[in-house]
């Protein structure tokens with residue numbers, strides 16, 4: 001998400017944002033939005049943009065060239081672009097052409113806007129959000145053998161589906177796939193369906209499970225099979241090396257910029273114990289007490305950023321203290 005405005009003497013004469021990957025960048029949309037009567041002001045205006053203008057030919061031509069061509073004398077940049085083909089080159093190119101560049105401005109806010117993209121390029125892994133729902137006595141599932149415990153209310157479930165629509169992929173552990181038979185869709189919300197990532201190292205999950213219905217792209221991480229069928233991708237990993245770094249490396253290679261980890265407890269705890277997470281979102285049903293069942297993961301190194309209530313559910317948002325500015 002990148003935004004840009006063009007300002008002439010305290011008046012906004014153009015504005016634009018990057019609508020979709022592969023389409024025109026914010027600066028191009030901003031410059032193109034200037035009305036005919038204001039076009040002569042462009043070369044006397046200041047361009048504000050939340051991310052450094054690009055310097056390379058990617059899906060679109062370089063924005064820094066366009067800015068130079070239009071004779072824009074001053075550019076205010078929120079933060080540098082960590083993407084290796086840009087990373088300071090856009091700023092350099094502008095300065096070399098005589099454009100005054102002010103950078104950075106509101107850097108933490110601009111980085112926050114693109115947290116997934118920044119994590120992907122600086123840490124070479126997707127942005128990781130952990131999520132679980134727990135009872136008031138901190139259980140995430142009923143005792144083994146009992147049917148799936150419905151903890152969150154229908155409004156919170158809608159929010160969870162919204163979260164799904166905001167991330168590139170959802171990851172679950174083998175037991176969750178087997179015991180809950182989730183579909184991992186965002187049918188209660190709009191927008192894109194995330195890629196389903198399922199751990200099944202020994203390929204012991206029955207293919208009748210909903211995650212194998214091929215209705216959306218699904219990747220099965222396992223130790224024996226490398227194969228791509230329609231919407232179903234078996235991705236083979238090394239059984240002697242730790243699993244999580246391999247999954248994150250595979251996701252990076254597949255250009256998956258963010259993952260919502262939906263459990264279960266073992267999987268979530270392994271992300272926590274390895275410090276491999278950026279955000280955690282927990283839902284607590286304040287009125288449901290089971291007295292037994294699977295304990296919720298134990299979070300560490302976290303700071304609470306926000307709390308929200310939806311009826312009897314309390315939703316807490318945490319950041320990883322070690323990763324967030």
Ligand SMILES: NC(=O)c1ccc[n+]([C@@H]2O[C@H](COP(=O)([O-])OP(=O)(O)OC[C@H]3O[C@@H](n4cnc5c(N)ncnc54)[C@H](O)[C@@H]3O)[C@@H](O)[C@H]2O)c1
Pocket residue numbers: 131132133134139140141142148149151172173174175176177179180199201243244262263264265266267268270271294
């Ligand atoms: N309330 C919630 O938010 C929520 C969310 C998801 C699941 N659940 C519940 O959790 C239960 C399942 O949780 P769980 O902890 O038993 O299992 P899990 O879903 O975490 O799966 C564990 C299995 O996945 C694989 N796995 C997971 N992490 C791994 C790692 N780091 N390295 C190698 N293999 C790994 C292993 O095969 C392991 O046995 C279910 O009953 C489900 O209903 C609740």
Ligand SMILES: Nc1nc(=O)c(N)c(NC[C@H](O)[C@H](O)[C@H](O)COP(=O)(O)O)[nH]1
Pocket residue numbers: 132133148149150151152157160172176180181182183184185262263283
């Ligand atoms: N938000 C939430 N509230 C709950 O009460 C509960 N039990 C889960 N559990 C999460 C677990 O991952 C489930 O398996 C999927 O939430 C099922 O997702 P589907 O909508 O069936 O795809 N999650």
